[in-house]
Amino acid sequence: MSGDDGLPREPRSDAGAADVRAGTFASGRGRGGHREETAAPADGFRSYYGRPVLKPPVWEWKVPAYLFTGGLAAGAALLAAGADLTGRPALCRTGRLGGFGALLASTYLLVADLGRPERFHHMLRVAKPTSPMSVGTWILVAYGPGSGLAAAAELLPAPWRGTRPGRLLHRAGRLGGLWAAAFAPGLASYTAVLLSQTAVPAWHEARRELPFVFTGSAAASGAGLGLLLAPVAEAAPARRLAAAGAAAELVAARLLDRRPGLETKAYTEGRAHRLRRAAEQLTLGGALAAVTVARRSRPAAAAAGLALLAGSALQRFGTFEGGVASTRDPAYVVVPQRARRNAAAEPGLGR
Amino acid sequence: MTDEHSLYGPLQDPAADAGHREHPPRVGFFTDTSVCIGCKACEVACKEWNDVPEDGLDLLGMSFDNTGMLGASSWRHVAFVEQERPLGRQDPGLTGLPTGPSATGHTAEVTADALREAPRGGGELGTGPVDLGFPSFDLPGAAGDAGNRTDFRWLMASDVCKHCTHAGCLDVCPTGALFRTEFGSVVVQPDICNGCGYCVSGCPYGVIDRRADDGRAWKCTLCYDRLRGGLEPACAKACPTDSIQFGPLDELRERADRRLEQLHEAGVAEARLYGRDPDDGVGGDGAFFLLLDDPEVYGLPPDPVVPTRDLPAMWRYAGAAASALLAATVAVFVEPGAGGRR
Numbered sequence: 021m022s023g024d025d026g027l028p029r030e031p032r033s034d035a036g037a038a039d040v041r042a043g044t045f046a047s048g049r050g051r052g053g054h055r056e057e058t059a060a061p062a063d064g065f066r067s068y069y070g071r072p073v074l075k076p077p078v079w080e081w082k083v084p085a086y087l088f089t090g091g092l093a094a095g096a097a098l099l100a101a102g103a104d105l106t107g108r109p110a111l112c113r114t115g116r117l118g119g120f121g122a123l124l125a126s127t128y129l130l131v132a133d134l135g136r137p138e139r140f141h142h143m144l145r146v147a148k149p150t151s152p153m154s155v156g157t158w159i160l161v162a163y164g165p166g167s168g169l170a171a172a173a174e175l176l177p178a179p180w181r182g183t184r185p186g187r188l189l190h191r192a193g194r195l196g197g198l199w200a201a202a203f204a205p206g207l208a209s210y211t212a213v214l215l216s217q218t219a220v221p222a223w224h225e226a227r228r229e230l231p232f233v234f235t236g237s238a239a240a241s242g243a244g245l246g247l248l249l250a251p252v253a254e255a256a257p258a259r260r261l262a263a264a265g266a267a268a269e270l271v272a273a274r275l276l277d278r279r280p281g282l283e284t285k286a287y288t289e290g291r292a293h294r295l296r297r298a299a300e301q302l303t304l305g306g307a308l309a310a311v312t313v314a315r316r317s318r319p320a321a322a323a324a325g326l327a328l329l330a331g332s333a334l335q336r337f338g339t340f341e342g343g344v345a346s347t348r349d350p351a352y353v354v355v356p357q358r359a360r361r362n363a364a365a366e367p368g369l370g371r
Numbered sequence: 372m373t374d375e376h377s378l379y380g381p382l383q384d385p386a387a388d389a390g391h392r393e394h395p396p397r398v399g400f401f402t403d404t405s406v407c408i409g410c411k412a413c414e415v416a417c418k419e420w421n422d423v424p425e426d427g428l429d430l431l432g433m434s435f436d437n438t439g440m441l442g443a444s445s446w447r448h449v450a451f452v453e454q455e456r457p458l459g460r461q462d463p464g465l466t467g468l469p470t471g472p473s474a475t476g477h478t479a480e481v482t483a484d485a486l487r488e489a490p491r492g493g494g495e496l497g498t499g500p501v502d503l504g505f506p507s508f509d510l511p512g513a514a515g516d517a518g519n520r521t522d523f524r525w526l527m528a529s530d531v532c533k534h535c536t537h538a539g540c541l542d543v544c545p546t547g548a549l550f551r552t553e554f555g556s557v558v559v560q561p562d563i564c565n566g567c568g569y570c571v572s573g574c575p576y577g578v579i580d581r582r583a584d585d586g587r588a589w590k591c592t593l594c595y596d597r598l599r600g601g602l603e604p605a606c607a608k609a610c611p612t613d614s615i616q617f618g619p620l621d622e623l624r625e626r627a628d629r630r631l632e633q634l635h636e637a638g639v640a641e642a643r644l645y646g647r648d649p650d651d652g653v654g655g656d657g658a659f660f661l662l663l664d665d666p667e668v669y670g671l672p673p674d675p676v677v678p679t680r681d682l683p684a685m686w687r688y689a690g691a692a693a694s695a696l697l698a699a700t701v702a703v704f705v706e707p708g709a710g711g712r713r
Contacts, residue, residue, distance in 0.1 A: 066667050066668050067667055067670070068452070068667070068668065068669055068670030069433045071439065071440060071670055073576075074577040075578075077568065077572045078568035078571050078572075078581045079572075094696075102700055102701070105704070106704050133568075134565050134567055134568075135565065135566015135567070135568065135581050135585070135586025135588075136565045136566040136586045137565075139566070142546040142547075142563055142565045143545050143567075145546055145563070146546065146547040148542075149686075150679055151543045151545045151569070152543070153545035153567060153569050204696075205693035205694070205696045206693055208692075209696070210689060213685045213689045216678070216685050217542075217682055217685060218539075218569075218572035218573050219539055219573060219575035219577075219675070220572050224678055224681070227685045227688060231685075231689040231691070232688075232695070235692040238696065239700070257703040260703035261700060261703045264699045264702075264703065347577075350670075354667045354672070357672055357674040358665075358667065358673045358674070360673075361673050361674045364674075
């Protein structure tokens with residue numbers, strides 16, 4: 021190893037060992053057998069038999085899926101509120117129903133991902149600003165009733181709309197929609213902090229760019245829903261929001277790739293890389309189509325909307341996978357931390 | 372206490388910061404790995420006392436460590452490192468002998484070579500006396516020279532939850548299941564935990580984990596029940612060499628400093644303390660270590676930082692992104708040109 025401190029150093033304890041990446045710690049988790057082998061991005065660091073330092077996240081597909089549905093709910097609610105205030109009833113209906121549907125999916129995904137789903141309500145015992153999951157729970161609790169009221173107003177059968185309770189519900193729906201839209205930016209952005217407020221190297225190191233990736237992705241997916249389901253005549257704001265959201269997402273994601281340091285290299289390799297490249301192409305294609313052919317053709321608008329939705333979903337899955345990969349290889353933990361310690365001072369041994 | 376100190380940096384009294392008014396002094400572990408013999412009595416005592424379930428009787432095939440790492444059902448873990456240390460310019464005379472790490476291709480190659488060269492084709496191997504490094508009745512060095520010393524060393528270290536001053540797991544727990552006890556330790560309440568799994572990713576040491584069959588997160592409690600009963604934790608009680616020392620943290624830090632000085636005087640220059648410094652990324656560990664090599668060799672992160680250190684900045688970035696989203700939404704509904712809406 022490095023002899024830069026002038027002391028005799030031994031090679032890493034597992035130097036030359038053929039089995040340093042053997043997936044042997046399978047007990048109790050049942051996934052050791054098919055653990056994806058990650059290539060060590062930088063060699064020459066020391067580790068305990070090549071074993072990971074951190075625990076990989078216990079979250080599975082439901083959490084990245086929630087990142088997508090939560091963002092979709094936020095984007096749709098914002099679009100619906102704008103459409104409501106500017107007199108675009110079809111776009112408003114799409115946004116309200118889509119936002120509420122995404123909220124229901126989010127709730128299911130969040131509860132089902134718990135180890136003890138029947139204890140979901142324990143989240144409501146406390147409100148903790150240091151726990152983005154607690155903050156997010158309360159954002160969802162606040163967002164939910166408004167979104168539900170707005171969706172109920174949309175679902176009211178036409179014959180009842182003229183009645184007194186019908187008009188009341190219509191007015192309540194507008195208030196509810198605005199209420200939901202007020203919490204939507206928080207709903208779209210807190211999930212970035214949720215991932216960054218962890219010791220997972222790739223997520224924590226992405227803390228500056230990730231909020232912009234996620235809010236951009238939320239805007240693009242909400243707009244995508246509008247393009248998919250609303251008539252072309254009303255969808256002009258959705259087309260513009262698609263372009264703005266996609267631009268923010270793509271620029272922030274590219275900046276993330278170019279960040280110096282080993283931690284975020286996890287995004288540029290393997291499955292995370294493939295997912296994020298596919299997301300980029302779909303989002304870019306969807307946004308370009310949105311501002312060009314989608315102005316005239318309903319099928320083109322629908323295709324653009326689908327591409328934006330798929331791009332947003334893949335972006336979340338790619339970001340999630342990058343973080344997981346960075347916990348499985350000790351290099352992502354040891355190399356940057358060792359460099360930091362060596363750089364901070366040269367206290368030598370026995371500080 | 373300022374807010375910054377609650378999130379990051381030196382914090383004299385984490386129990387008081389968590390709201391305990393009258394509380395006993397902060398306690399913890401000092402694990403002196405220089406006297407650890409790798410007996411794993413701590414692992415067994417912990418499992419026994421805390422009723423931690425069996426988590427697989429696996430042979431990991433890398434060393435005498437078959438626990439692997441800390442986890443939901445391993446609250447103490449004895450790391451076992453096998454190292455060759457070059458002995459300056461001396462030739463230890465071991466070239467060609469099977470002294471490499473066990474169960475590796477390297478061993479196999481060396482053994483194969485040695486067998487070919489051996490007078491009886493390896494037939495004598497396993498029949499003659501071999502020094503396995505176990506303690507003997509003779510004093511070390513009694514043979515008069517360097518004796519049977521080799522360039523091979525074993526490092527053993529009993530790892531445990533660090534009970535950080537700023538605990539990542541505690542900060543992110545959304546239910547309040549994880550809490551700071553009056554002793555300054557960090558404990559999960561199993562009747563509250565709903566298995567969200569956030570703490571697993573929040574821990575910069577990779578300590579806490581979720582049990583697959585049970586759905587809840589588990590880790591070392593510093594034997595909270597024993598502490599409340601005036602007893603020391605089971606692992607420290609069971610440790611036959613006092614490698615695991617339990618006591619008030621201030622006392623342990625003094626003791627560790629003295630031990631480090633002693634070792635340095637004795638020429639063990641590679642000895643260093645890990646997790647003792649209250650200025651480090653987690654505000655100092657409640658369970659800290661004396662190590663004989665870099666922390667990463669034992670599977671410990673070299674410079675862990677509690678993720679919460681950057682939380683205020685992260686909320687600011689999120690706020691900026693949220694504001695941008697709101698502004699963009701308003702902007703897309705404003706018609707370009709003052710014409711009528713489409």
